[in-house]
Amino acid sequence: QKEVEQDPGPLSVPEGAIVSLNCTYSNSAFQYFMWYRQYSRKGPELLMYTYSSGNKEDGRFTAQVDKSSKYISLFIRDSQPSDSATYLCAMRSSDNNDMRFGAGTRLTVKP
Amino acid sequence: KAGVTQTPRYLIKTRGQQVTLSCSPISGHRSVSWYQQTPGQGLQFLFEYFSETQRNKGNFPGRFSGRQFSNSRSEMNVSTLELGDSALYLCASSVGPNQPQHFGDGTRLSIL
Numbered sequence: 443q444k445e446v447e448q449d450p451g452p453l454s455v456p457e458g459a460i461v462s463l464n465c466t467y468s469n470s471a472f473q474y475f476m477w478y479r480q481y482s483r484k485g486p487e488l489l490m491y492t493y494s495s496g497n498k499e500d501g502r503f504t505a506q507v508d509k510s511s512k513y514i515s516l517f518i519r520d521s522q523p524s525d526s527a528t529y530l531c532a533m534r535s536s537d538n539n540d541m542r543f544g545a546g547t548r549l550t551v552k553p
Numbered sequence: 554k555a556g557v558t559q560t561p562r563y564l565i566k567t568r569g570q571q572v573t574l575s576c577s578p579i580s581g582h583r584s585v586s587w588y589q590q591t592p593g594q595g596l597q598f599l600f601e602y603f604s605e606t607q608r609n610k611g612n613f614p615g616r617f618s619g620r621q622f623s624n625s626r627s628e629m630n631v632s633t634l635e636l637g638d639s640a641l642y643l644c645a646s647s648v649g650p651n652q653p654q655h656f657g658d659g660t661r662l663s664i665l
Contacts, residue, residue, distance in 0.1 A: 472585075476653070485643055485656035486559070490618065497591075530596065534651075540609050543596040 445469055448531055448544025457553050461518040465531035465544045468512065472533040472542075475507050479514045480528045489529075490516065521551045528533065554579065557646050557657035565663045571632040574660045578625050578646030585627040586654060587619060590641040599642075601625055603650050631662075639664045 448465045455461055463477075474493055478486035479480045490505040492498045504517040514533070518525055531544040558577040566572050578585050582591040587657040602621035617628040625646075631638055641661050645654035 474651075478656075483658070485559075488556055488655055491653045527568040532596075536651070538609060538651075540598045540611065541588075541596075542598075542600065545595045 443468060443488070444532065446542050446544045449547055450545045452548040452550060454550045455521055456490060456553060457475075457521060457523060457551055459521050459542050461509060461521050461525070461549060461551075463516040463518075463529050463531075463547050463549070464535075467514075467542075468508050469533075469535070469542075470512070471535040473536040474534050475505070476532040476541070477503075477505055478530040479525075480530060482527075486530055497517060509517055523551050523553050528552045557644055557655055558564075559642075559644050559657040559660050561660060562658065563661050563663075565665060566634050567665050568634055568636060569578055570634050571630065572634060572662060574629045574631075574644075574662075576625070576627045576629070576646075576657060577643030578644075579655060582646035582655075583625050584647045584650050584652065584654075585621055585651050586623065586626070586645045586647075588643045588645065588656075590643055590659070591639075596643070598631070601650070608650060627645055634664050636664050638662065 477490040494544045495509045502519045506515040513533045528546040530546045532541045560575045584603045586601040603611040616632045621627045632655045641659045643659045645656045647654045
């Protein structure tokens with residue numbers, strides 16, 4: 443079993459839809475949780491950075507962390523074609539900068 | 554503010570050769586981490602440097618090495634290249650250890 447599990451998709455939605463992306467993990471030491479967006483031929487871009495459990499909102503993006511279930515989510519509201527990319531979840535423990543990544547979910551938002 | 558800069562963007566080598574990749578972090582960032590990205594294995598941590606010292610190393614053979622200079626710039630070296638080393642090598646910088654990491658666009662290494 444991988445340390446971080448993420449459905450690779452692909453996921454296709456119409457413009458304006460709410461997108462839900464999820465990851466599960468097995469290491470209870472993980473305390474910091476990130477979501478990155480990666481466009482083709484580019485490096486990952488940090489979207490959300492959260493610590494421990496709870497919700498964080500930034501514009502159209504909401505990150506949720508449920509440490510009791512070892513489950514994290516990213517919601518994208520009013521999705522746009524420009525949101526079409528691969529979304530990677532990442533996490534690490536409090537004393538180690540070694541991030542563990544999910545496989546990435548490929549999202550396409552159709553006009 | 555300039556982002557993380559990686560050079561070169563593309564590189565083609567043959568088996569047995571060695572290669573050096575370069576990373577210039579965001580100004581003011583003192584921590585640099587390296588990752589390998591492949592379609593099969595995804596993003597895997599190679600190593601992390603802070604203040605010219607390697608703080609952490611991933612599960613890669615000794616052919617993979619790195620260093621950091623006093624200006625926080627970092628280089629990564631791979632010796633005796635193998636076909637399986639073909640990948641996108643990504644550098645990420647942060648203000649310090651355990652801070653959010655920001656990635657460059659990577660160096661795509663192809664081994665023939």
